[in-house]
Amino acid sequence: MSTGTALEIEGVSKSFQALPVLKELRLTIPAGQFVAIVGKSGCGKSTLLRLLSGLEQPSSGTIRSNGHPVSGLQAETRLMFQDARLLPWNKVADNVRLGSRSNDRTLAADVLEQVGLRDKADEWPANLSGGQRQRVALARALIGQPRLLLLDEPLGALDALTRIEMQQLIEAIWTKQKFTAVLVTHDVSEAVALADRVILLEQGRIALDIDVQLARPRVRDSGFIHYEKLIL
Ligand code: ADP
Ligand code: MG
Numbered sequence: 001m002s003t004g005t006a007l008e009i010e011g012v013s014k015s016f017q018a019l020p021v022l023k024e025l026r027l028t029i030p031a032g033q034f035v036a037i038v039g040k041s042g043c044g045k046s047t048l049l050r051l052l053s054g055l056e057q058p059s060s061g062t063i064r065s066n067g068h069p070v071s072g073l074q075a076e077t078r079l080m081f082q083d084a085r086l087l088p089w090n091k092v093a094d095n096v097r098l099g100s101r102s103n104d105r106t107l108a109a110d111v112l113e114q115v116g117l118r119d120k121a122d123e124w125p126a127n128l129s130g131g132q133r134q135r136v137a138l139a140r141a142l143i144g145q146p147r148l149l150l151l152d153e154p155l156g157a158l159d160a161l162t163r164i165e166m167q168q169l170i171e172a173i174w175t176k177q178k179f180t181a182v183l184v185t186h187d188v189s190e191a192v193a194l195a196d197r198v199i200l201l202e203q204g205r206i207a208l209d210i211d212v213q214l215a216r217p218r219v220r221d222s223g224f225i226h227y228e229k230l231i232l
Helices: 045-053 092-097 105-114 130-142 160-177 188-194
Strands: 005-016 019-030 034-038 060-065 077-080 148-152 180-185 197-202 205-211
Touching (some): 005 045, 019 045, 019 180, 034 045, 045 148, 045 180, 092 105, 092 130, 180 188
Antiparallel strands (some): 005 060
16 A cells, blocks of 8 residues: 555646647545545546646646656556557456566456456457456556556446446455545446545536545455445
């Protein structure tokens, strides 16, 4: 489990040519927190996540990850997107291994076990369902125990029941491993179901920053996941 501050965002602005997208954001995310960023399409959620990942640089301001200025994608940071982005010519276990710098087959088997796909290690991605492909993407993101997991609408393309299964899986894994997670979603109920803290972005600024941890206690370290859904 990690301690201290995972991410410090200080006066961060981002513009694309003349278009200001993020405006003087200030935000501190403690290590081990599960934060959801919600907001309408186009409000800058994915842009913020790309800045946090180091894939893109702010126009002004600074972002520190684990105390160090972010520049380029760090090994301890992993991303997951709406599409699984698996390599079709690699079998499942080989796709998962791409997430780590180690070539260890047992590591891939362990994370595949965690996401319930141990028996699919030698399967081709094309033979999996959409939900299974996202499980592989999650396994690839988790291999080697990252410190920071950045999730950009990871469940957005799944049907409602598969989405709930995946929410339960992500919560169960996070409860055990306590990495820092930043989830971008336009689905407020998903944000509340998963996160300790929900941040609403509006026109490039933080309009709301709500602690939902107290409102929805988690049942930690148990095989069961209880949802007390909050109506915002
Ligand atoms: P969200 O993820 O909340 O839907 P985005 O962060 O993707 O929003 O986009 C925010 C705004 O920034 C949009 O108006 C989008 O068109 C613009 N934008 C995002 N990336 C780029 C880019 N690389 N070049 C130009 N404009 C961009
Ligand atoms: Mg987006």
